[in-house]
Amino acid sequence: MNNDFRKRIRKLREQKGYSQEYMAYELGINQASYAKIENNTTHLSVERLFHISQVLQINIVQLLSAEKQFSTSLPADYTPEHPLVSKLIECYEDRLREKEEGIRLLTALLEQT
Missing domain, CATH: 1.20.5 (Single alpha-helices involved in coiled-coils or other helix-helix interfaces)
Structure with missing residues (x-):
């Protein structure tokens, strides 16, 4: 799987003004564990990805896609x-x-x- 989505996670988090500490709290993990998600140094389950997409208020399909634009609507090919x-x-x-x-x-x- 292409790991560019980890960069999108960070970019979206920063756009929303969320800290890593906030994201970690929402995910029920510590900040160091969350940093590993963004730095691609830990395995990321589909369930965790889904939870991240909920916190960031973005559709998980879009989070994982290579599209540059972020929106909450489903893609046309969904x-x-x-x-x-x-x-x-x-x-x-x-x-x-x-x-x-x-x-x-x-x-x-x-x-x-």
């Missing part, structure tokens, strides 16, 4: 079958299952008390 969209859906479904399991466990604990 389709729900796009491999990245499929991966994002899979991540969301996994997170939903985890949350549902957590709710079931908490409900069971509450019923026991």
